[in-house]
Amino acid sequence: MTEVRVAGVGLTKFGRQPERTGRDLFAEAALNAFADADVPRADVDALNYGNFIGSLAENQGHQAPLMAEAAGLRCPATRYEEACASAGVAVREAVRTVRSGEADVVVAGGMERMNNLGTGDATAGLSIAADDLFEIRAGMTFPGAYALMARAYFDEYGGGRTDLAHVASKNHANAVDNEYAQYRREVTVEEALDAPPIATPLHLFDACPITDGASALVLVSEAYADANDLDAPVAITGTGQGTDNLALGDREHLTRTPAADDAAATAYDEAGIGPDDVDLAEVHDCFTIAEVLATESLGFFAPGEGISAARDGVTTADGDLPINLSGGLKAKGHPVGATGGSQIVELTRLLRGDHPNSRHVPDAEVAVAHNAGGTVASAVVHVLEVAR
Amino acid sequence: MTEVRVAGVGLTKFGRQPERTGRDLFAEAALNAFADADVPRADVDALNYGNFIGSLAENQGHQAPLMAEAAGLRCPATRYEEACASAGVAVREAVRTVRSGEADVVVAGGMERMNNLGTGDATAGLSIAADDLFEIRAGMTFPGAYALMARAYFDEYGGGRTDLAHVASKNHANAVDNEYAQYRREVTVEEALDAPPIATPLHLFDACPITDGASALVLVSEAYADANDLDAPVAITGTGQGTDNLALGDREHLTRTPAADDAAATAYDEAGIGPDDVDLAEVHDCFTIAEVLATESLGFFAPGEGISAARDGVTTADGDLPINLSGGLKAKGHPVGATGGSQIVELTRLLRGDHPNSRHVPDAEVAVAHNAGGTVASAVVHVLEVAR
Numbered sequence: 001m002t003e004v005r006v007a008g009v010g011l012t013k014f015g016r017q018p019e020r021t022g023r024d025l026f027a028e029a030a031l032n033a034f035a036d037a038d039v040p041r042a043d044v045d046a047l048n049y050g051n052f053i054g055s056l057a058e059n060q061g062h063q064a065p066l067m068a069e070a071a072g073l074r075c076p077a078t079r080y081e082e083a084c085a086s087a088g089v090a091v092r093e094a095v096r097t098v099r100s101g102e103a104d105v106v107v108a109g110g111m112e113r114m115n116n117l118g119t120g121d122a123t124a125g126l127s128i129a130a131d132d133l134f135e136i137r138a139g140m141t142f143p144g145a146y147a148l149m150a151r152a153y154f155d156e157y158g159g160g161r162t163d164l165a166h167v168a169s170k171n172h173a174n175a176v177d178n179e180y181a182q183y184r185r186e187v188t189v190e191e192a193l194d195a196p197p198i199a200t201p202l203h204l205f206d207a208c209p210i211t212d213g214a215s216a217l218v219l220v221s222e223a224y225a226d227a228n229d230l231d232a233p234v235a236i237t238g239t240g241q242g243t244d245n246l247a248l249g250d251r252e253h254l255t256r257t258p259a260a261d262d263a264a265a266t267a268y269d270e271a272g273i274g275p276d277d278v279d280l281a282e283v284h285d286c287f288t289i290a291e292v293l294a295t296e297s298l299g300f301f302a303p304g305e306g307i308s309a310a311r312d313g314v315t316t317a318d319g320d321l322p323i324n325l326s327g328g329l330k331a332k333g334h335p336v337g338a339t340g341g342s343q344i345v346e347l348t349r350l351l352r353g354d355h356p357n358s359r360h361v362p363d364a365e366v367a368v369a370h371n372a373g374g375t376v377a378s379a380v381v382h383v384l385e386v387a388r
Numbered sequence: 389m390t391e392v393r394v395a396g397v398g399l400t401k402f403g404r405q406p407e408r409t410g411r412d413l414f415a416e417a418a419l420n421a422f423a424d425a426d427v428p429r430a431d432v433d434a435l436n437y438g439n440f441i442g443s444l445a446e447n448q449g450h451q452a453p454l455m456a457e458a459a460g461l462r463c464p465a466t467r468y469e470e471a472c473a474s475a476g477v478a479v480r481e482a483v484r485t486v487r488s489g490e491a492d493v494v495v496a497g498g499m500e501r502m503n504n505l506g507t508g509d510a511t512a513g514l515s516i517a518a519d520d521l522f523e524i525r526a527g528m529t530f531p532g533a534y535a536l537m538a539r540a541y542f543d544e545y546g547g548g549r550t551d552l553a554h555v556a557s558k559n560h561a562n563a564v565d566n567e568y569a570q571y572r573r574e575v576t577v578e579e580a581l582d583a584p585p586i587a588t589p590l591h592l593f594d595a596c597p598i599t600d601g602a603s604a605l606v607l608v609s610e611a612y613a614d615a616n617d618l619d620a621p622v623a624i625t626g627t628g629q630g631t632d633n634l635a636l637g638d639r640e641h642l643t644r645t646p647a648a649d650d651a652a653a654t655a656y657d658e659a660g661i662g663p664d665d666v667d668l669a670e671v672h673d674c675f676t677i678a679e680v681l682a683t684e685s686l687g688f689f690a691p692g693e694g695i696s697a698a699r700d701g702v703t704t705a706d707g708d709l710p711i712n713l714s715g716g717l718k719a720k721g722h723p724v725g726a727t728g729g730s731q732i733v734e735l736t737r738l739l740r741g742d743h744p745n746s747r748h749v750p751d752a753e754v755a756v757a758h759n760a761g762g763t764v765a766s767a768v769v770h771v772l773e774v775a776r
Contacts, residue, residue, distance in 0.1 A: 021521065047631075052449060053443065053449065055441065055443045055444055055516055056443055056444070058520060059516055059520045059524065060516055060519075060520045061440060061441065061469060061471060061516040061517055062469070062470065062471035062516065062517040062518070062634065062761055062762050062765065062766070064470060064631070064766070065631045065632060065633065065634045065761075065762070065765040065766055066519065066634045068631050069633050069634060069638070074631070075631060076629035076630060076631050076650075076651075077631040077766070078468060078470060078477050078481075078629070079468070079469045079470060080466060080467070080468065080469075081449060081450070081467045081468075081469050082450065082452060082466060082467060083449055083450035089466050093466075093481065096485065096488065096490055097484065100484065100488030100489075100490065101488075102484055102488065128443055128447055128448055128449040128450065129449055129450040130450075131448075131454065132446060132447045132448045133409065136447065241464035241466070242464060243435075243452070243453045243456050243462070243463060243464050243465045244453060245453065245457050246450065246453045246454045246457060250457070259453075262464075263464075373450055373453075374450050374453070377450065377453040378450070378452070378453055378465070
């Protein structure tokens, strides 16, 4: 099986940029990835593109051909939609295509525009990631759903708002030096605790913002990298995907995310590693409680023990296992269809040593990306390693 | 490389069924496919699901986990969106996954609900397959776009409305015996010519209807079929995908569909066949002119010569090369996200000899499916063969 290398990575600035079109955003990320990759566009075999609500936000479906054109590519182009894990599945399929030998060079990533919708419409748009018949029509929103999960967690295992405030504070601290982040400012634990409630027990700083942005990766086979003498030291050595019932009410637990358990098991197995081998991770912290559940599904902590990890300094920038050194969805931002790709962009740079936060992980060799859709009805996990 | 076999196929009735939910429709198609396949659901490694406008039609994104649940599957589930070629790309990725050895059993298909939107909203919904900024806002609709293509074709090569009326009449005749078809009635050439115009030179019977429905396929590796003694005589031996600029105004020709040329070239190459080896085909006749362009891209006819094929009896049920024996999108119907899968369902049954129209092609061994998105900005071509 061919090893898959990350030849180049690109992002746009994450933030409020409602005046920019989707094609403009994705083209910028793709151009940045090609500038980083030293791969001619004519060599690209496929574009795998993630987007969630473009049909609502831009009245634009069928975006894959549009994005191929915007990026100057002439190759089969496919859109993947898996709610907030859209780019995760796009990257995963790219990895599988390259390692199967079907392709040597695949561009993967995604884009989302959300701020042009306005906050109310963006929240309504996001809600279509939940079950319309049994959740949305009953009044559910994502802040409400994650609030239920947080409350159930506190009831089952203990922990509380202060623990979650430490997650928010940590991720904001990490974003300060990230030039792509939406919120490059510190938030203290007290500030997070004092912020207005959005769905008790979650308050404002427990939630990620509404973000516009794009991500792109140029993935190549090891053979292609060698033949073209590319500087591509990071390999994707494992990819896993899991699926759960869509509605929260159809799950066995509110405090577990088995889709992510499954995705992690596959990815670890493929890479031949376990959670103890991981030096750092980017996880899907759409809400602070989601980071806690993610780190437990990834096996970093036993169920019920992830809640105190930020507070105890384990997952902070200089802790034993830094989580979301990019700032995470929380502070870097969450352009839904781009997020799964952007996590891998960040980890690639952190492992290569050219990320502002690489200084916190100078010897890191193994990293994990965890991208989730909805209330983790979908999850994708990737393992990245510095190639020997 | 593993050969990919079609172990089972399933459809719902195509037609107006606005009272049924999407999950209900897809579950029925999947249950039919499992009833046909004799494969336990626990063996399924992945669900690849196509859907186009569920975010608009049902306020439901993130449909893949929902459909997995509805079909009784617990496996990674992914939604593909490529406008009217959504199920085509879902099937294509399933074929590639199975033959790479990544999976032994993949369920692929799709679903679309459209009639609950009403005709006006369905037409508006479909228009998001075109370029919003440069086409939709200028007033373009798909009937208008295909009318431009038809007019350009007549100008460049000759032919006219009567030739297209023969395409409509042929496909309606083919649908009469198809129990899944939306319109099981004959339409004479005169009736088609006399129907009201929708976008000159296209009249009512040049356009496919607004359809609700679903399709599902159980695809397995040859090794799995052998080990489980499955009756799965049809193999998918080639899959190709092509992409073109999204907006019609950004193309070199109005009378050519290079995305389909590219898809066909790849699919033929993989299968080791050429157009002369093909015994029958299902092509994407969303409009009658689209069937003509498809048959030219597939190499059945030289550019400018496909227009008279139905009129000359070449592509009729008892002609040399029957096209759209199912009735096609024209008469069988076009539930957008399901269509690419349903074409392969029909061809599988036609090749197995258990389709009502198999009597027209008793010795057929090689079939081609052509599925297109938008004005063929995307195209997917599959080659099916009776396994030796």
